Amino acid sequence: MGAPARFTFWLKSLQAVALAVAVCFSLGAGSDTGSRYNKLNHRLMCTCGCAEILGECNHVGCPNSSGELDELRAGITGGKSDQEILNSFVGKYGAIVLAAPTTQGFDLVAWIAPFAVFAAALLGTILLVRRWTANTSPDQALASDPATDAFKEQIRRETDSGNDGGF
């Protein structure tokens, strides 16, 4: 198979995959009207001190969770939006009732910091590796100082008694 034929083969394969994915995207479409209550009770905490998500608090005789769940149901049936319901909970119990920080004010730092640190570390690592690879040819890296390398290898041999294979 020549280069153009190979290119056509891969292009067609790619198209087939894309078509299959597109078909699958349309499968199983439907709506779940009962999910709003579940979603919201998983965005709130039980305030009894058990440190559990409201929807998952199952203490026998928990003094708070059933009341909170009733308030949530009332909010939904009363036609309030999700944000209005959450705001009413925060107004009553404080910000600690939310299961995750909001995206406003200092809370936003909670969301940004992990991604910022990860991105910075990733970028830093890529730049570091690129600098290493640009400054050091493979031959130099392997045999920059044969005498030192041989000496280090000798130390390793002399201090090494085990066989680890090498993963």
Add this chain to the structure above:
Amino acid sequence: MASFGSFALIIALILAAYNLVAGALALRLIATGQPSPISPERLADTARRAGIAVFIAVTAAAFALIWSVFTNDFSITYILEHSNRALPGPYKFSALWSGQEGSLLLWAWLLGAYGFVLRLTHKRDVKLYAYAGAILAGIQVFFLAVLNFAAPPFALLRGTPPADGNGLNPLLQYPEMVIHPPMLYLGYVGFSVPFAFALGALMMRYPGEKWIKITRIWTMVTWLFLTCGIFLGMHWAYAVLGWGGYWGWDPVENASFMPWLTGTAFLHSVMMQEKKGMMKSWNVWLIFTTFLLTMLGTLLTRAGLVSSVHAFAQSSIGTWFIIFMGIVLAVCIFTYILQRDHLKGEHQIESLVSRESSFLFNNLVLLAACFVILWGTLFPILSEYVVGNKVTVGAPWYNTVAIPIGLFLLFLTGVGPLLPWRSTSMKSVKRNFVLPVIALWATVIVCFAVGVNPWKGGAFDQGNFYALVAFSMSAAVMTAICSEFLRGAGVIARQSGRNHFAAMVLLVRRNTRRYGGYYIHIGVVIVVIGLAGSAFNRNVESEMALHDKINIGPYTLECVGASQDSNANYNSDFAMLDVYKDGKKQFQMTPEKRVYLASEQPQTMVAIHSTPAWDLYVVYEGTNPDTQQPIIKAFLNPLVGWIWAGVALMAFGTIIALFPSITPATASLRVPAARTAPAEPALGGGD
């Protein structure tokens, strides 16, 4: 017995202090060559023997506490608060770690046990072991000082002791709680040993990488214990807490997960140092960080800094831990600055796409995950400090932030081992990655076909999206690892005439470390598949009168009765539910709710029926006070069993990796001379 235990702890502290001071002095005398009235070698040996005696003294103290539990000695405050007469025998052992003082004693005892083994095997490298022994003694001094002065387990009750104790926390009265905490502690405490070796090797400017080879087994065993401890904790949470999940991102759970992440990073990056003499500073700091994180975890558990489902009560020993961590950090920084020129790398990375850089990225992602968890755990404190407003950082935040990082790590799990050392050619990429990529896209298509659609109903479903990515990535990684196995086994089979199974066994035995690592990776993939199943959890809750039915998934649950039982330890209410599938009765489940008499605390006993496809998980939530009918909550949790199976495979892989490899020459003895296999099959990834 209380006096005996207290005396044993004081003796242990004195011996540990002697071990530290005499050991450090002897090493100083050896290093400087100063004349001294006693031979430094003899002084070092007395220090070592004192270290061995510490273990005996702490064992005596632990025995005294256990004896006091079994003899119901309620004159000891700790026994009064954590045991009672009706407590079953196995749980009396649990009393040792059910409270702060006892768990610190367990910590000290395990540290003593690790130190005992270390000091007995000192002939492997007398000087390095002397350094490590002295550092370990320093850690022992801290814990024994806390036990003697801040949290004494043998403190006596003032006045006449009551006839019976307050009982053990009901959450701990579950079989796994007899093994989960010791397992976790073995992991936590065990990281003290590689830490001591790393710091000791740095202090003495130890030549070569032998210290890493010595600590490898310690680190792997410790990592295995921590892994098993974490997953036993997950299983306990799943079976006892009754909320249908196994991981709630609770600060105490996070505290155990953070050193696991840095320990895992260390286990990967030490390979770079062993094979290439690279990342020396990095490795030293990884093990320092891991040790400090075990201390931070203990601090979080005990100081009441963050609210947790299972943190111990707030106490003053947090200050002790903060001071100790400060001292340890200062010693680490000082030693590093003094000796950093000794840690200069011998080689540099030659290509962005190579085994070396994959290790680097693997480390980066593991540390990023650790940072995310630390950030989430400490953010409520930070928020309260900065804006005076304590916020909750719960599961929704972790699921959004940590899962993408976890999936990237899964990607590296598959890609890393397929890349050769130094650099990668396009030919190598094609050879190693075509099958995994095909598996990935095939899985995407199958997932969509069976309804795993993140855009179902027009709205984006985060859970479904993560599940789709996790399943497809898992398929790719699994294909990559399996093809590595098959390729290697195929070469051996062709050259030695063995069948494929025998060839695969030989392949593993020839390089236990590499293929043990692959088993661990397969285990991780299986765990990820199990975790991804949680996106499809379903539950239904209902009050059930006699013969009422609820449907969940393919099952129909019919209430056929509710009853009560009692014994000397607890009263229980339970429901009897017949489970039908396709109209046929399959089995009966009896979820239970207990109320423990001594503590008057309730406890859920979940009924779980596991299959490879899902768990049917039924909780007796209580009784409706108006109707006196049981309230039942049933969950259908897909693929949970895969998590436990994956962990078992991870443990198996670790054990394989702990065994030494056989040399090809040994292996060839069993092969006909004319068909002897070469030293190592030509594998794509190289090693």
